[in-house]
Ligand SMILES: Nc1ncnc2c1ncn2[C@@H]1O[C@H](COP(=O)(O)OP(=O)(O)O)[C@@H](O)[C@H]1O
């Protein structure tokens with residue numbers, strides 16, 4: 497580790513001032529992917545970064561995933577997780593596991609980590625106040641036939657009121673991607689979709705998606721630092737983007753098109769990736785542009 501002097505430390509802190517001014521009182525939606533929640537040290541660093549952003553006057557809103565954590569519990573009960581176009585095939589038993597892992601374990605773990613670092617986090621799922629309304633999602637196969645993947649939801653609407661109240665009251669919302677339909681039925685929603693839509697309805701300044709790659713990579717594995725809508729279409733068409741990156745990029749692009757100023761896909765395995773992204777010049781990862 498390179499040693500820095502107290503003077504250099506003070507300069508680094510001072511360099512954050514323009515960013516703190518720019519994002520003061522602005523909403524920043526942070527998607528914390530299950531693949532970025534690995535090492536305990538990284539999770540602690542994430543929680544303390546979120547608290548720091550809140551204390552300097554921003555409104556961080558956390559939407560978390562937990563795909564690998566769901567897979568782990570499915571494995572334990574002898575069930576194999578299956579994904580089609582980045583979406584988990586969700587039968588009734590899998591839905592129970594999703595609710596236990598996302599609404600229970602992962603959500604509470606993040607809430608408790610943030611609170612441990614001095615924040616006031618409040619955990620929610622879309623069931624709370626029915627704030628994420630969902631309907632059943634159907635996928636299309638290559639010949640345009642509809643595919644039924646069970647209790648997977650697409651977002652009908654998100655009511656921003658609860659989250660806005662929590663922000664105003666100095667709380668940090670931590671949201672699990674579970675939606676509900678008019679009959680009270682729960683749906684498993686990909687967390688990227690919830691983060692993208694939430695950023696839109698909250699008129700967020702930034703959407704940051706933390707995952708387990710340096711960003712979006714081309715076929716040779718090089719990092720693509722900026723992506724336009726046109727380039728994204730090409731990457732979809734030539735198969736460069738697959739699996740979990742499909743819903744991530746679609747949601748990121750939708751958010752950018754709907755007015756979210758800055759949309760980034762970053763490497764959550766880098767310590768303090770969130771601070772690097774928000775408070776320094778060192779843009780890490782891929783920035784998604786509407787045009
Ligand atoms: N072009 C690409 N660039 C980077 N990652 C990609 C690309 N195409 C597919 N992926 C996959 O997408 C994964 C990230 O999505 P996902 O597994 O759903 O993560 P998260 O839990 O963060 O949502 C990467 O680990 C990688 O395997």
Ligand SMILES: CC(=O)N[C@@H](CCC(=O)OP(=O)(O)O)C(=O)O
Nearest residue numbers: 530561562563583584685686687
């Ligand atoms: C429908 C669907 O795919 N739901 C996801 C929800 C969790 C998620 O999105 O987790 P990551 O962000 O860690 O990928 C799933 O069941 O895995």
